[in-house]
Each structure stands twice: as structure tokens, then as C-alpha cells.
Amino acid sequence: MKSEQHFQEPICNWLESIGFRCEEMAGSVPEIGRIKIFSGNDYVMQLILVHLGTWLNEDLPKKMQTTFELMTIERAAGNQCVVVWEDYWISKPEIVQSRLSAMLGRSYKIPARLTIARRIEKKDAVSFLESNHLNGSVMSKFRYGLFLPSRYYRVLAADFEAYRGGDELLVAVATFSHPRIFNQEGETVRSYELIRFASLLHTNVMGGLDKLLNVFVKDRQPDDIMTYADLEWSEGASYRKLGFEMKGRTPPIAFNLDVNTMTRTSKSTDSEGQVTVYNAGSIKYVKPFEYAS
Template sequence: MPVPSSPIITQSFSEQVCKWLNKMHLRYEINLETAFATHIEIRNDNGRLLSLVLVNLEDWQKSGSPDNWQLEFCDLINRRKTGEKSVLIWEDYWLTEPQVVKSRISAMLGISQKIAARLTQVRRIDQETASHFLEKNHLNASVSAKTRFGLFLPKRYFRILKSDFECDRESEELLVAVATFSAPRVFAREDGPFRSFELLRFASLLGTNISGGLDKLLMAFVREKNPDDIMTYADREWSEGAGYEKIGFERISETQPMQFYLSSEDMTRTAKSSLGAIAICNAGSIKFVKTYKLPD
């Protein structure tokens, strides 16, 4: 099957992931191999467990079907109900955004560079700055947004960064997180218009975990826009959205797994089929909403 890179990849998807885990000195074991997926359990030095479900595209083409995908999806959800962290990763994301995937896995294992949001400064940023950051640090890149905020770590706090953390140490600040928001949707109500916004994207800098980062960005947005509510979606391939619930979002509804078509030439995903495209499924999403009180 063609892949979107010039070097010939001779290792399988799971072999590439295991090679990276070895490089990171992480303990792991392959505990299950199904018709199209490999299950790997990882433990860090603190014993934190993370289960990876790796979906191999070639095997999926041979054996994938809605029925066995539903079985895989149900197993993923059941694992999470027992308190286990479990992530599902399609091979195309590993091929096209390997650094983002590795960064997110590292953050879940607690081995990323930790930065406290209280050390950062928040301010508005332009579309170009937000897009440049999200293209590098978000799995689904950037989308057009009405409002954008960034978190900046001032140079005086660069001392908290590990010696091997790569960044421009001569810069006056470091952009470590970005959140983007939609224009408001306005609903007519008896007590006046209701303004609802969507949190479109949130990402932290590769290799970092910004403790309290999203909450600080949301508070800046709320101070400026005074929304009646903010809604967003959690990708179920990665989590059940516990991070949103922790900062006051309420779980509203679920979107069931949806079918997409993957180009075998450049690994892009679209809603429409094309010649040679591979039909794949995502794991759906969860809608979250945080409601704010109207001003007196």
C-alpha cells in the first residue's frame, strides 16, 4: 500500500511504535493481536498504565468491517469504564503526524515537560500565529476561528525547562498553548438572546503538559466575550473527556462512530469516496457544554 513519504517503510506500524517505546525506555508488552489491531500495554516508572490499540491499514483493508469495528470500539469503552487509560490510533495519523501522536502519548504517561499555567501570560493572538502553532501541535491541524488566545511562558521562567527541552532560549517568551473559538450562535429566548460559542481547538506545545492551561485560556475568553455557554467535543479515540469534566463541562450527548475515506496516496481523510480510497471508521465524539451565568 502506498504511503505519503519517499523512504520505503519496511517495519510494520506496531514495530515502529515498539521501536519508539524502546527508545523512550518505556516498559511495554503486546497482549493481544486481532485481525487488524495490535494491543500494547505501557507502564512508566511510576507504574502508570496506558493501553494503545494500533489499527494497521493493510490489515484493516483485508479484515475490517463495521461489525468487528464495533467490537473493538466496545472493548475500548469497557476498558475505560474500569479506569484504564486506553487510546486508539489509526496508522495514517502515525504516518502523517508522528510527533503529535508521540507527544500526546507522553503527556498521558506523565513524562512530558510540565509547565504550570500560573507561570504563563495569556493574550489574544492573530490567525496566522494560531494556525502556525496548530499545524505543528494539533492532530487535526487548524481551522478558521473568530477568536484566538495563546499562553506564553516568559523568559524568566525558562529555568524550569529541562536541559534537553528544545526551544529558542534567546527568545523573550515561548508560546506553549493555543485555544481558538467560533463566532457566537445566538438563540432567541424569552429572557433575551442566548450566546453560545464553540471551543474549536486546544493544543499545547509538543512535548509539554500545561497544568491548568485550558482553564486559564477559557477564563480569558470568558472575561472578554461573556458567553452564555461554551461547547466542545472530545475525540473518543483518545479519551472520554475527563479533562473537560474536571473544569466544569457537562457531558451532553454522544456521536456514534462515523465512516471516512482515506486516500492511499497522501493519507488525507474525506467524507466522500474516491478511486483507491480506504473506508475507515472513527470512534465518534462526546459533546460537552459549560454554562455561565448571565451578568446581573
């Protein structure tokens, strides 16, 4: 399958290398690529591919809304559907592949019960998130990590030989905000935000987020924790399983993309190669907590 306009070919080549089959879809928005992914004869996921060259088309942002509506319909039918931007594929291909692999069930599984949870230093959280989270690291107040002791390295594949040198391996990180304190129905509420969560590339730490949340709650005793699900990747089913409640949607956010460096920022510059792009928005989730008197 070949496309001059989109970047289906390298993505499909990678998917086929891990045992999947791709099928290009004809869409109502020809500027945006859509492919179906099959495992054998079973349809397992749809990808929506946003090519930067077509983003300069002044009508495309409006057409993206149509595509996002199709994404919502696809998910409502029970199918996985992900938006992949070309700049992410070019600048962070391994992270994109890792996330897709996890969703397709091809990541190496690490049971969270084998790990040890504890607070970590800012520099360690930043380094881990820059290497393992699609959006990198941002400011945070509290940082926690899950460490796999060397006695359990046997659960790792040979691919992880480079990580086996120490007594333990950092396999997941979660970061949290300062508390936001406000009055609600006459009661003082301390609300924290779960800012980032990421697992080590090509791994799925099963129960990892739940374990990190439990340690944070024990330490800080929040009245609630809020977070956001990136609609380009999912509608937050994993949060709902952990007791988070949907509290509404946020509109698409504008970013300034430098097509020379493939980096996104919230601030505009005078760079000639800068274009404005919009994400699909997000869903806000909140998990309340109650404590025995």
C-alpha cells in the first residue's frame, strides 16, 4: 500500500512487522488518512492519520471536526480508534509505537505486585517522562515511581538487556499537582491533579496506576483527584475502571508546531516554519475520596 500524501506506509510496515494487517479506508475527508488494523481476520483498531502537509489547507481544521465525529461513532460501536499526527510519528516514533503496542496487546507485561512504589526526585521523573510520555514532562509537585527489583528481571524480555545492570528498574511514573483548595457546600476540599502517568517503553505495568494512586492517597489524603483523558487516544476507560467519574469535556486546544524541529509549544514565535494545530480535546475525570473519622 503506497500513499504520496499521507504516512500510512511506514506505519503499516511497522504494524505488519509485529503481526498485523492494514487496510486503507476511503473517507469523507480525503486529506486525512484512515486505516483499519486487523489481527488475522479480526478488526482490532482504526487509525486516523493527520499529515502536516495537508494541515496547511485552510479548510482542514473544520474537516477535522467531521473526522473526530467519526472517531466518536467508531468508539461508540466498541472499536478502538486513535488519532496519530505526523509530527509525533517523526519526532517520537518509539513512544507512538509503544502506546499502540500496549493497546494492541503486544507490550511486555509487568505485574504491579512485583514492584515497589515510592517518591522519586524531580530529575528522575523528568528524565523518565521525556523518554516515555508522548507529551514529555511538565511542572509537578509530587512524583512517584514503581521500581522492579532485579530478582524479578526474569519477567523482562531479552530486549531489555540494557536495563538489567542495576538492583532495580524504574518502570512507571506518576506526577501530581499542588492541592487546589476550595469551598464546596460549606466544606473545604483539597483537590489534586494527576498530571502524567507513563510506563517504560514497550511495557504494560498491570495495575501500575492503581498502585501509584494508592500510595499518593495514603501520603496526601486528597478529597479528590482529577485528571484528563486525551481524546485522540481514548475516552478514559482505564480511569473509569479505577473509580474516576466523568465530569465533562474540554474543547480542542491550539498548539504552535515548528515543522522544522517537530516540537509543539503553547507560545507563538516568529518562526517561519510554525503552524497552528488543534488536538481533539479531552475528557475531565474526578475520583472522590472519603475517610473514616
